[in-house]
Amino acid sequence: MKRDFVSPLVKSLPPSGIRRFFDLVAEMDDVVSLGIGEPDFVTPWRIREAAIHSLKQGYTMYTSNQGLPELRKAISDYWFERRGIRYDYRREILITVGVSEALDLLMRAVLSPGDEVIMAEPSYVSYQPTVLLAGGVPRTVPTTLEDGFQLKAAAIEKVITDRTKVILLCSPNNPTGVTLQREVLADIARLAVKYDLLVVADEIYCELVYDEDYVSISQMPGMVDRVIVLNGFSKAFAMTGWRLGYAMGREDVIAAMNKIHQYTMLCASITSQKAALEALRNGQRDREDMHQQYSERRRLIVHGLNEMGLDCLLPQGAFYVFPSIRATGLDSETFCERLLKEEKVAVVPGTAFGASGEGFVRCSYAASIAEIQEALTRMERFVRRYRRGACASSEGV
Ligand code: PLP
Numbered sequence: 001m002k003r004d005f006v007s008p009l010v011k012s013l014p015p016s017g018i019r020r021f022f023d024l025v026a027e028m029d030d031v032v033s034l035g036i037g038e039p040d041f042v043t044p045w046r047i048r049e050a051a052i053h054s055l056k057q058g059y060t061m062y063t064s065n066q067g068l069p070e071l072r073k074a075i076s077d078y079w080f081e082r083r084g085i086r087y088d089y090r091r092e093i094l095i096t097v098g099v100s101e102a103l104d105l106l107m108r109a110v111l112s113p114g115d116e117v118i119m120a121e122p123s124y125v126s127y128q129p130t131v132l133l134a135g136g137v138p139r140t141v142p143t144t145l146e147d148g149f150q151l152k153a154a155a156i157e158k159v160i161t162d163r164t165k166v167i168l169l170c171s172p173n174n175p176t177g178v179t180l181q182r183e184v185l186a187d188i189a190r191l192a193v194k195y196d197l198l199v200v201a202d203e204i205y206c207e208l209v210y211d212e213d214y215v216s217i218s219q220m221p222g223m224v225d226r227v228i229v230l231n232g233f234s235k236a237f238a239m240t241g242w243r244l245g246y247a248m249g250r251e252d253v254i255a256a257m258n259k260i261h262q263y264t265m266l267c268a269s270i271t272s273q274k275a276a277l278e279a280l281r282n283g284q285r286d287r288e289d290m291h292q293q294y295s296e297r298r299r300l301i302v303h304g305l306n307e308m309g310l311d312c313l314l315p316q317g318a319f320y321v322f323p324s325i326r327a328t329g330l331d332s333e334t335f336c337e338r339l340l341k342e343e344k345v346a347v348v349p350g351t352a353f354g355a356s357g358e359g360f361v362r363c364s365y366a367a368s369i370a371e372i373q374e375a376l377t378r379m380e381r382f383v384r385r386y387r388r389g390a391c392a393s394s395e396g397v
Contacts, residue, residue, distance in 0.1 A: 013129050017352025021336060025346045032375040034301075034363040035346040037174060037320070039238035043275070044286035047237065050278030051271050059270050065262040067095025067246070068273045074280045075246055083219055091251040094258050095268050099204045099232045099245040100126060101261070106200055106228060106247065107134035109256035110165060118159055119168040120151040122175055122322075122353030122360070124202070127168060137163070142356035145324055148313060149178040153187035160191075166198045167191075169217060172205040175353045175362035176322040177315025182215045189220035198253070199227045204245070205318035207236035207287065210295050212316065218249075225250050233272075235318070236287050237279040242272040294319050297365040297372055304376035305363070308383045319366040322350065326359050328386035336361060343378035 018035070025031055042048075066072065072089035080086045087093050096102040103126065107117070113135040119127050121140035128138040139159045143149040156167065167188060171180040180188075192199050199217055206214045218227040232245025247257060261267075279287075298315065305312040305323045312323035325335045332349035339345050348364075350357025365372060 009132065013132065016125050018125060018348055021340075021346070021348060021352070024337075024340060028340070028344060031340070031344045031346050032367075032371050032378065033346040034365065034367055034372070034375050035348050036364055036366065038240040038366060039235060039290065039319070040366045040368065041238040041290050043238050043242070044279075044283055046286065047239070047275050047279050047283055051242075051275040054271055054274035059274060061270060063095075063267045063270050063273060065267055066093070066258055067268060068270070068277070071095060071273050071277050071280075072246075074277055075248070078280050079248065083216060085218060085224055087248045088251075092248060092254055094247045094254050094261065095273060096232075096245045096247060096257075096261065097265055097268050098234060098243045099202060099230045100243075101265060102230045102232075102245050102247040102257070103127070103130050103200075103202070104133070105257040105260050106230070106253070107131055107136060107166075108260055109253060110198060111136040114163055115165040116161060116163045117166040117168055118156055118164060120149075120170065120173065121355070122149075122173075122350060122357035123168075123170055124174045125352060127170075128354075131168075136165075139164070140354055140356075142354075143176075144356070145311070145313065145360075149173065149176040149322070150181060150184050151188070152184065153191045156188065156191055160195055160197075164195065164197060166200055168200045168202065170202040172209060172315070172317025174205070174318055175320050175348070175350065175357065175360075176313075177318045177320040178313070179209055179212075179214065179316040180217075185215060185217045186220055189217055189223050189226075192226055193222065197226075199223070201227055201229050203229055203231045204235050206231065208291060208294060208319060209317040210298060214317075228253055233276050233279055236291075237276075237283055238290060239272075239275070239279065242269070242275055244268055244272040244276050294365065297367070297369060300369065301363060301365045301372050301376065304372075304380070308376070308380045309387060310379075310383060319364055321363050321365065322360050323363065324359055325361055328383055330386060332358055332361055339379065339382050343382045345375045345378045345382075 228249035310323035350360030
């Protein structure tokens with residue numbers, strides 16, 4: 001018999017619910033996709049041009065493990081201007097290959113086997129696997145539509161044990177688009193102090209908020225030293241393919257992350273770092289233009305979904321809406337599979353983000369107005385069919 005080389009831990013990880021679904025989409029024509037979690041914009045030209053220019057100048061080598069000092073300095077200035085928090089670019093910032101790498105490094109840098117990480121559910125698909133691969137134990141706290149998908153400190157406190165080490169926050173959240181309110185963050189901050197926990201704040205969508213200014217948990221009194229902020233260029237600057245992110249926070253954790261990074265990744269791509277520098281220095285107008293377009297699309301899609309009877313909060317951030325599909329009487333997987341087969345619209349089952357995503361689907365509005373309108377027309381037809389079906393079957397009982 002052939003020897004089985006694959007580790008049981010890796011085998012035990014479920015495949016991403018999003019990928020499985022998009023394998024189906026790939027085989028079909030004429031699909032309108034509201035499924036993808038990445039900007040539909042091409043990276044702004046000035047940023048691409050800066051990268052091309054850097055190549056022409058011969059910047060093709062490794063950088064320091066921590067990343068280009070001028071990029072770290074620019075990140076430090078950027079957040080000082082916006083939040084009044086000054087991270088020391090020499091010791092408190094690490095450039096990574098996306099927030100994805102930063103998350104992985106963080107978990108491996110702080111967790112010992114059996115340490116627990118608390119996170120909201122539904123939440124981003126990579127969180128639980130990243131914790132598990134680092135030997136940690138994910139502890140999920142369900143959030144609900146009725147509570148506005150806010151992650152309440154009281155619910156967190158119930159799952160704290162003497163093995164809890166980290167609270168992982170995502171605001172604005174993928175898949176719900178919800179930002180954590182100031183008072184919710186203040187309560188979580190108090191809890192972190194009370195139980196001496198590290199907070200990891202995934203803020204990759206923080207520049208895509210629409211109605212209010214963004215509040216970071218790192219701005220809560222006494223929290224700077226207890227929060228590692230993860231951020232990157234993928235979403236705000238439409239740079240997913242450049243794979244560039246960073247971690248900011250206390251020196252000991254950043255140094256530990258850098259230790260793993262230097263052996264496993266060495267550094268992020270110099271071309272991407274040069275491009276990111278241009279994004280921070282001169283990319284604000286482009287970022288604001290894209291922001292404006294997301295804002296218009298958000299209103300269109302939320303209005304359309306609510307009109308057809310799929311209850312939906314007005315999300316404060318990111319480019320996702322998370323409507324309830326209960327009115328159709330279908331579960332999330334069936335809804336998505338039938339919507340794809342019958343109307344050729346791709347959305348993602350809420351259950352891809354954890355069991356409490358049942359009864360919801362994630363629709364991304366990182367799509368053109370014309371695509372969103374077409375998707376809404378098709379979805380409206382689909383929902384009308386199933387709403388009637390649901391009524392007919394309940395009348396028949
Ligand atoms: N965090 C969240 C919440 C995300 O939604 C994503 C991508 O979809 C990431 C992190 C990954 O970001 P990056 O492209 O910087 O690796």
